[in-house]
Amino acid sequence: MEIAFRQPKDVVVEVTGLQVRLGDTQVLKGVSLRVRKGSIVALIGPNGSGKTTLLRCLLGLQPVDSGSVRLFGKVPGPESFRRVGYVPQRLQVDRSFILTVREFLAIRLPATRGWFWRSTHFIDAQLKELVADLDVERLLDRPLAGLSGGQLQRVLICSSLLNKPELLLLDEPTAGVDTPGEKDFYELISTVHRRLGLTVVLVSHDLSMVYRHASWVYALNGVICCEGPPEDVMSADSLKQAYGIHMTPYQHHHHVH
Amino acid sequence: MSIEPFMQRALLAALVMGPLCGFMGVFVTARRMSFFSDTIAHAALAGVALGFWLGVKDPTLPMIIFSLAVALLILWLKERTDLLNDTIMALLLSGSVAFGMVVLSLLKGFRNELDRFLFGDIFSVGWGDVQVAMGVAVGVSYLLFRHLNALALLTAHEDLAHVSGIPVRRMNQLFVILLTVTVALSIRLLGIVLVTSLIVVPPATARNLAQSLRQQIILSLFLGLSGAVGGVALSYPLNLPGGPCITLTLIAFFIFSLLISKLIRPNRSSPCPL
Numbered sequence: 001m002e003i004a005f006r007q008p009k010d011v012v013v014e015v016t017g018l019q020v021r022l023g024d025t026q027v028l029k030g031v032s033l034r035v036r037k038g039s040i041v042a043l044i045g046p047n048g049s050g051k052t053t054l055l056r057c058l059l060g061l062q063p064v065d066s067g068s069v070r071l072f073g074k075v076p077g078p079e080s081f082r083r084v085g086y087v088p089q090r091l092q093v094d095r096s097f098i099l100t101v102r103e104f105l106a107i108r109l110p111a112t113r114g115w116f117w118r119s120t121h122f123i124d125a126q127l128k129e130l131v132a133d134l135d136v137e138r139l140l141d142r143p144l145a146g147l148s149g150g151q152l153q154r155v156l157i158c159s160s161l162l163n164k165p166e167l168l169l170l171d172e173p174t175a176g177v178d179t180p181g182e183k184d185f186y187e188l189i190s191t192v193h194r195r196l197g198l199t200v201v202l203v204s205h206d207l208s209m210v211y212r213h214a215s216w217v218y219a220l221n222g223v224i225c226c227e228g229p230p231e232d233v234m235s236a237d238s239l240k241q242a243y244g245i246h247m248t249p250y251q252h253h254h255h256v257h
Numbered sequence: 258m259s260i261e262p263f264m265q266r267a268l269l270a271a272l273v274m275g276p277l278c279g280f281m282g283v284f285v286t287a288r289r290m291s292f293f294s295d296t297i298a299h300a301a302l303a304g305v306a307l308g309f310w311l312g313v314k315d316p317t318l319p320m321i322i323f324s325l326a327v328a329l330l331i332l333w334l335k336e337r338t339d340l341l342n343d344t345i346m347a348l349l350l351s352g353s354v355a356f357g358m359v360v361l362s363l364l365k366g367f368r369n370e371l372d373r374f375l376f377g378d379i380f381s382v383g384w385g386d387v388q389v390a391m392g393v394a395v396g397v398s399y400l401l402f403r404h405l406n407a408l409a410l411l412t413a414h415e416d417l418a419h420v421s422g423i424p425v426r427r428m429n430q431l432f433v434i435l436l437t438v439t440v441a442l443s444i445r446l447l448g449i450v451l452v453t454s455l456i457v458v459p460p461a462t463a464r465n466l467a468q469s470l471r472q473q474i475i476l477s478l479f480l481g482l483s484g485a486v487g488g489v490a491l492s493y494p495l496n497l498p499g500g501p502c503i504t505l506t507l508i509a510f511f512i513f514s515l516l517i518s519k520l521i522r523p524n525r526s527s528p529c530p531l
């Protein structure tokens with residue numbers, strides 16, 4: 001009881017005893033974690049360990065069986081979502097929908113709500129800054145549904161930053177992105193993180209990138225198996241605990257083929 | 258040359274419902290709800306039959322109410338059961354038609370009415386009907402434009418829409434209600450069997466030519482208008498039924514657009530999968 005009143009101001013995400021059952025599987029079996037303001041937190045764990053489910057709980061996309069979720073100290077709701085940017089895992093846009101990248105971005109930017117009645121010139125002027133940063137300029141006229149995996153991820157990151165979020169939730173943001181693109185991507189996240197003072201929670205399987213960029217790592221497998229700074233968590237023992245099998249731990253100078 | 262009053266009313270009704278259906282259809286097709294739209298159109302038959310059974314003169318209201326009930330039932334079953342979407346709809350479509358036919362047979366004397374509702378009867382539209390159509394068209398278009406961003410985002414990705422603060426469930430319900438009212442009112446023009454063509458064909462045609470959602474919406478409004486008005490205008494001098502003429506005009510536009518898109522952008526990857 002006492003704890004509830006002592007919640008520090010700089011905790012952006014607080015999850016306590018979270019349990020979620022999907023069908024016959026108990027996916028989350030009492031997960032607790034905290035994300036501090038300004039940190040880059042990585043969630044790692046094998047496929048099916050509940051990483052996506054956990055992020056969905058934070059956004060009210062997945063009903064919770066028991067436990068609690070707080071965003072910015074409050075129960076998640078439209079108010080707190082306004083402060084969040086989200087890039088879902090494997091977004092698929094129906095090919096029959098012709099929405100262009102420009103339109104998709106304009107819809108989500110407050111200044112261009114009335115895009116339908118505005119000129120392309122006006123919309124582009126509003127979008128200019130972010131679009132240039134993320135190298136999305138060339139894609140503005142393309143239909144969202146016709147982009148490659150990496151292009152779509154860049155557009156989604158761009159769109160998730162439009163409302164100037166304080167918290168960015170990224171679910172396997174580099175799945176489908178080639179290796180050089182992936183490196184650029186993490187550099188980009190670091191830059192954005194530094195410049196905007198964002199808090200980032202990201203799900204990733206790329207342990208070397210996690211090692212390099214995350215400030216805190218949670219290894220999830222139904223429960224949080226271990227947590228800590230990357231150099232502690234990503235040792236052979238704790239990875240084995242998280243993944244249940246032996247994994248080659250991340251080593252310095254180890255080159256991933 | 259003067260236009261006879263019944264023709265004036267028919268043209269006005271087409272002028273109003275054509276663009277409205279074209280606009281609506283952009284989201285119906287993009288959200289793969291063509292079959293949904295067809296199902297609620299057929300559900301109207303049961304509404305018509307119930308209306309006659311209850312002794313209602315103008316069955317428009319019972320039609321809307323019954324279609325709406327079926328539409329909301331589909332949404333509810335989709336949420337609450339594991340039944341496949343199109344299984345649910347096929348079941349309700351055939352069920353409503355069968356039910357409507359049985360009731361109409363029992364009532365006797367309504368056999369002639371059946372044709373009017375199945376294939377439309379645009380030349381019997383009264384001034385009152387035209388006024389209702391205009392009011393509804395203005396109201397529905399206003400709501401569609403007002404919620405354009407929410408609908409577009411919802412169509413692109415429901416989870417993103419939710420995180421953007423859009424009340425996804427309420428917005429889906431609103432869309433279904435607007436669609437049902439639009440379909441029910443267009444049945445006078447095209448009939449239950451063909452009404453889906455006015456919802457589906459204009460946006461599909463526009464999709465072949467447009468490069469953006471905005472272009473698709475504008476083109477689809479225009480195509481719905483031209484197809485509906487053109488079909489009515491053709492049907493009278495040729496002494497042909499109005500509904501089928503509208504549908505054939507719309508399909509002629511579609512074929513034309515397909516040819517143009519093949520000629521202009523022969524390597525374009527995805528013409529509209531109609």
Ligand SMILES: Nc1ncnc2c1ncn2[C@@H]1O[C@H](COP(=O)(O)OP(=O)(O)O)[C@@H](O)[C@H]1O
Pocket residue numbers: 022023024025027045046047048049050051052053054
């Ligand atoms: N709708 C669902 N019904 C039943 N089980 C589901 C559903 N969605 C996901 N699951 C199961 O939940 C588990 C966790 O999924 P997920 O959170 O996507 O894992 P991760 O993102 O870590 O790979 C998986 O075992 C998956 O099979």
Ligand SMILES: [Mg+2]
Pocket residue numbers: 051052053089171
């Ligand atoms: Mg996942």
